[in-house]
Amino acid sequence: MIKLSNKEITVQPQNTEVVVSVENVSKKFCRDLKRSLVYGVQDIATELVAANRKGDTLRPKEFWALKDVSFQLRRGEALALIGSNGAGKSTLLRIISSLIKPDAGCARIRGRLAPLIALGAGFNPILTGRENIYANMSILGLSTKKIDERLQDVIDFAEISYAIDAPVQTYSSGMAARLGFACAVHIEPDILLIDEVLAVGDIKFRMKCHRRLAKLREQGTAFILVSHNPAAILNVCDSAAYLSQGKLIATGSVDSVVQKYEEDLNLSSAEKSVGQIFLPKKPESESTGIDIVSLCFKDEQGNVMETLLSGETASLCVECKAYREIAKANLCVTVTAIGGERERIFYLTSGSDNEDLKVLPGKVELQMYMPFCCLSAGVYSAKIFIKEGAYSFDAVESFRFTVKANNAAHESLFYQPRQWKIINS
Structure with missing residues (x-):
């Protein structure tokens, strides 16, 4: 606490600032397509009349993709989301990035967020790479002036200067992914959501991606990483959250949470693993x-x-x-x-x-x-x-x-x- 001109100012250390707060988030889906469409119409009508949606209860054919998940992420921290396929990891990232709404609870974001979930998925195939840079980075919150300043850096990072004025529909999937990654990391976000997208390009380009992510973290960017690669989790993250069937099983240090996950994985495979x-x-x-x-x-x-x-x-x-x-x-x-x-x-x-x-x-x-x-x-x-x-x-x-x-x-x-x-x- 600092006293200046009879005023007391509380100075918080940078790493104590909470940039992501997930509070009792639940999300349900329906396994039947026709019934899902009916439920969607009912939910829209309920919201229009400001009635209670009863988002905390399941209807026939519904299941919980996430149930009462809570955690916090502070500036400069890197959190690993681990769990088997279908545990709810990608659903949670989509809620945090506001692509879908939770049925109960809330996710609060403080700062600029860049989701590295499906690189290049939002590009317009008819527009050129240059035009898509402006469109993509504008959506992520940058002004045209700032995009002008960083345009060449994005092009150089993606290593596609030879095709930057060609329509994106002529790009390979790897070229589009590299351009999407370059756009996301050059907005200098406060929060990065990374969902199994660090296998972009060849080994040389992947090394460049990791160096860029390390630099962003030094500048205070917080990460949420979903990966099945132990090297990425152990080397990048300092904390972890373990999800299973939509429920938060454990949070804490990477070592303790990964150990719990592996113990459960071993137990579930015990009947198939014999001496x-x-x-x-x-x-x-x-x-x-x-x-x-x-x-x-x-x-x-x-x-x-x-x-x-x-x-x-x-x-x-x-x-x-x-x-x-x-x-x-x-x-x-x-x-x-x-x-x-x-x-x-x-x-x-x-x-x-x-x-x-x-x-x-x-x-x-x-x-x-x-x-x-x-x-x-x-x-x-x-x-x-x-x-x-x-x-x-x-x-x-x-x-x-x-x-x-x-x-x-x-x-x-x-x-x-x-x-x-x-x-x-």
Whole structure:
């Protein structure tokens, strides 16, 4: 508090200013199109006569996309919205950006807002890129004079100067997305809503986008980020909110909220993630030479592991039945993350490591020994197959397993084996 000329002025730190306040927001939708149209007409008529819409109750065929969601975002903060598909994340962003109205509660915005939800979706395809810049940035709140000042910066950032005076309908989807991103970030907004749009263009352009976003945040711009990319969440955001079936489950630090989300994800997949699986036996007449009998992970004592732990030792064990000698068997393992974009995590083969596995007739167990499990917490699917050269003997398309992490490893995208040293001069 500062006293000046007998007047007391309270000075608030910049980061305490609330720029987004969501208070008990609820939104419902109808699964039946005809009934939805009827409800729409009824709601309009109710508003015209200033009657009570009863937005807090469900009518037949309706469901809650959001129910009693509340949180605040302060200047310069970055909030991650996480949850599975259909959790209500995009619906919440559309309410905050005033694209749709909530049925109950309210969302208060303080400052200029730029929604990066569907880049280029609002462009007029008949107008040129230059004309669309003026139209788009005017809608986002800039005067013509300010657009004139920033026009060349937008064009240079989007890297489409060669086509800026061509109609947008001649642009590729990537060109239109780059132009939409450039328009949004150059209005220098107070709040940015980012919905899975940071995969714009090639890697060089994406790096430029991240640098621009970092600069905006240094200037006090607040972010709300929806992403299934752990790197974006961990590296950009300092807090998170977890939504499930329209309800706010948890808010707080990124680490604690992501851990809660992953625990729920693991529990929901528990019935499909088992410690060991056994494959149906084949008669020798149907075998191609070697058949996979069972799959599991084992610890150093040879015990079957129900779940793996980041940083701990584990062996992937592939029990087989061989009907002939195979001089150079090649064990191949592809691991994919379950959920999000189902991205491939790694592809490993004994052949690429110059390890020729000699298999003799009878029962045999092929192992991939991992001194450290480097996967972060989550649910994964492994595809395992056995080859010799280009010829495949047998394959298992999906072996699900779960990885857990202790608190020390949870904030990382993978476990890094390490040693700490100090060298005294």
